[in-house]
Amino acid sequence: MPMTRGGRLLRNPGFVVGAAIVAFTTIVAILAPWIVPYDPFAIDLQRRLVPPSFMEGGDPRNFLGTDQLGRDYLSRLIYGARISMVIGVLTVITSGLIGITLGVLGGFYGGKIDDFVVFCITTRLSIPAVLVALAVAALRGSSFMLVVLVLGLLLWDRFAVVARSTTMQIRNLDYVAAAWCAGVSRWWVLTREVLPNIATHLAVVATLEMALAILLEAALSFLGLGVPPPLPSWGLMISEAKEYMFFEAWVIIIPGAALFILVLGVNLLGDALRDMMGTDLSR
Amino acid sequence: MLRFFLRRFAVAVLVALTVLTLAFMLTRLSGDLAISIAGPNATAEDVETIRRVYGLDRPVWVQYFDWLGRAVQGDFGESYFFRDRVANLIGARMPVTLTLGLVGLVIALVVSLPLGILAAVREGSWVDRAVALFAMIGQAMPSFWLGLVLMIVFGLQLGWLPISGVETWEGFVLPGVVLAFSAIPSLTRLTRSGMIEALSSDYIRTARAKGLSRLSILVKHGFRNAAIPVVSIAAVQLGFMLGGSVVIETVFALHGVGFLAWESISKNDFPVVQAVVLVLALIYIALTLLADLLNAVLDPRLRTA
Numbered sequence: 001m002p003m004t005r006g007g008r009l010l011r012n013p014g015f016v017v018g019a020a021i022v023a024f025t026t027i028v029a030i031l032a033p034w035i036v037p038y039d040p041f042a043i044d045l046q047r048r049l050v051p052p053s054f055m056e057g058g059d060p061r062n063f064l065g066t067d068q069l070g071r072d073y074l075s076r077l078i079y080g081a082r083i084s085m086v087i088g089v090l091t092v093i094t095s096g097l098i099g100i101t102l103g104v105l106g107g108f109y110g111g112k113i114d115d116f117v118v119f120c121i122t123t124r125l126s127i128p129a130v131l132v133a134l135a136v137a138a139l140r141g142s143s144f145m146l147v148v149l150v151l152g153l154l155l156w157d158r159f160a161v162v163a164r165s166t167t168m169q170i171r172n173l174d175y176v177a178a179a180w181c182a183g184v185s186r187w188w189v190l191t192r193e194v195l196p197n198i199a200t201h202l203a204v205v206a207t208l209e210m211a212l213a214i215l216l217e218a219a220l221s222f223l224g225l226g227v228p229p230p231l232p233s234w235g236l237m238i239s240e241a242k243e244y245m246f247f248e249a250w251v252i253i254i255p256g257a258a259l260f261i262l263v264l265g266v267n268l269l270g271d272a273l274r275d276m277m278g279t280d281l282s283r
Numbered sequence: 284m285l286r287f288f289l290r291r292f293a294v295a296v297l298v299a300l301t302v303l304t305l306a307f308m309l310t311r312l313s314g315d316l317a318i319s320i321a322g323p324n325a326t327a328e329d330v331e332t333i334r335r336v337y338g339l340d341r342p343v344w345v346q347y348f349d350w351l352g353r354a355v356q357g358d359f360g361e362s363y364f365f366r367d368r369v370a371n372l373i374g375a376r377m378p379v380t381l382t383l384g385l386v387g388l389v390i391a392l393v394v395s396l397p398l399g400i401l402a403a404v405r406e407g408s409w410v411d412r413a414v415a416l417f418a419m420i421g422q423a424m425p426s427f428w429l430g431l432v433l434m435i436v437f438g439l440q441l442g443w444l445p446i447s448g449v450e451t452w453e454g455f456v457l458p459g460v461v462l463a464f465s466a467i468p469s470l471t472r473l474t475r476s477g478m479i480e481a482l483s484s485d486y487i488r489t490a491r492a493k494g495l496s497r498l499s500i501l502v503k504h505g506f507r508n509a510a511i512p513v514v515s516i517a518a519v520q521l522g523f524m525l526g527g528s529v530v531i532e533t534v535f536a537l538h539g540v541g542f543l544a545w546e547s548i549s550k551n552d553f554p555v556v557q558a559v560v561l562v563l564a565l566i567y568i569a570l571t572l573l574a575d576l577l578n579a580v581l582d583p584r585l586r587t588a
Contacts, residue, residue, distance in 0.1 A: 014419075119294070119297070119298070119301075122294065122298050122571075123298050123301045123302060123305075125567070125571075126298055126299075126302055126522075126564045126567045126568045126571070127302060127305065127560070127564055128525075128526030128527075128529075128560060128563045128564060128567070129526070130526065130527055130529055130530060131526065131529050131541075131544055131556075131559065131560055131563065132309065132560060134529065134544075134545065134548050135309060135310075135544075135548055135556050135560065136309070136312060138548045138549065138551070139309075139310070139312045140312060211422070211423065215423075215425055218425055218427075218428075219425065219426070219427055219530050222427050222530075223427075223529075223530065223533060223545065224549075225548070235425075235427075238427070238428055238431070242431065245431060245434075245435060246435065246439050249435050252428065252431050252432070252435075253432070256425060256428035256431070256432065259425050259428065260423055260424060260425060260428070263422075263423040263425070264419065264420065264423035267419055267422055267423050268419065271419065
């Protein structure tokens with residue numbers, strides 16, 4: 001009996017694990033204000049760097065311990081999930097809008113327009129993204145929205161590459177030709193014929209870009225030019241805990257592991273989608 | 284062939300000019316550059332003086348062409364903070380960054396080529412799946428965090444390697460490994476898919492029919508063909524790795540170009556930032572150009588593209 005796409009996905013362990021991680025993080029991020037045990041911003045200088053409750057010297061009141069200012073680590077971690085997810089999603093929306101527009105136009109029209117699109121992609125790829133993001137954050141003063149904007153403006157290249165090549169593949173297929181013959185407008189062909197048929201490919205890119213955006217936000221915050229303190233970005237938590245890591249390794253292990261697991265989950269999800277389509281976009 | 288080279292070269296020059304313009308625009312993002320340079324404690328007179336001294340009172344397009352004219356000659360002006368020519372600063376720091384990039388690339392190749400070949404030979408087996416999982420883990424690893432964890436394990440607990448600095452070659456090991464992780468996933472996947480394609484081709488069947496040894500088939504016939512895309516992607520990856528070295532150099536306090544950029548960013552030293560962005564972009568453009576030409580030489584089918 002032939003298996004449906006959904007059935008095949010559910011038998012893919014990568015998909016199940018990835019989906020579970022992403023779903024769990026999403027729920028935690030949405031419910032953050034209601035499920036945190038303590039206020040993530042509440043400072044308690046009497047109880048600094050208390051180890052997690054399962055470690056020696058831990059306190060059952062703080063499951064993951066407290067940070068260098070006595071703030072509950074679990075509560076900060078939960079709010080950090082919110083920051084990572086929101087930055088990931090908003091960046092994908094911004095970069096997707098830019099990249100897909102450019103890619104579809106280039107792939108659809110070809111010729112001079114395509115030359116221009118390819119030129120934009122080449123130029124974008126030659127710009128060192130992390131460095132430019134750091135410089136812009138330093139010049140404009142870093143804020144949550146600035147990080148989203150900068151990452152969105154920098155990470156559209158893969159969207160454009162994939163949208164362009166997939167559009168090229170389908171623009172001469174029969175159903176597109178049939179739409180033209182039916183006398184519909186150019187806008188109709190682009191939005192009703194082309195876009196839906198490249199959507200799955202774009203979904204895979206979206207997961208890759210989301211993972212990249214989450215990692216880059218953490219790196220920027222780690223370098224002190226991402227999300228400003230006291231917001232509990234996971235990158236910022238690692239940065240603030242760095243001074244103490246040689247005495248208390250758990251202070252950087254915990255936020256780093258959270259970051260790693262979330263990014264792994266998003267990537268696993270993307271990989272399963274790619275397997276499902278039987279195409280290889282890893283290049 | 285010549286037409287392909289010329290066209291590709293012209294595009295590279297055009298991209299370089301666009302990046303030059305973007306680098307100029309980047310520093311004007313702050314609105315008033317003189318105020319940023321002067322810092323928070325400066326008086327209005329200080330700002331005026333700075334504006335005059337640095338020529339910021341001229342129209343923007345005059346500043347742009349002045350800067351462009353100098354930049355194409357390799358003159359990036361003077362650092363506000365270090366009181367030295369920017370070109371000297373970058374020149375002095377470049378060897379560390381290049382060494383780090385090359386060490387990272389070599390480690391990446393040493394890891395990904397055998398893994399990719401192994402996965403291809405045993406396609407679909409548990410080995411193949413394990414390699415895919417390894418690539419997946421590498422892709423999800425936050426580089427700065429991996430750096431810190433390796434510092435704790437190898438620097439502090441085992442005491443095998445220095446935690447920062449590059450006074451000896453050992454200092455390059457940990458940052459090199461971390462940097463390699465950014466290229467290992469894609470290089471491994473590419474080697475695997477290239478090998479699978481090569482191994483299923485007719486000339487491999489012929490080689491098998493001739494009774495050649497398994498190793499000879501793998502290396503001489505399979506890998507040599509699979510290596511073509513890997514070579515070009517490796518060049519491109521090197522460019523990405525140099526661009527990403529800012530994070531790793533900061534973590535390990537390696538005084539390379541990335542660290543210089545980070546220092547300059549925090550000190551509002553814009554000529555340096557601008558120049559580093561530019562130099563890294565130009566290296567990337569040169570490397571991709573090289574990769575394309577190399578590809579065209581190795582694989583004649585691509586020349587008409």
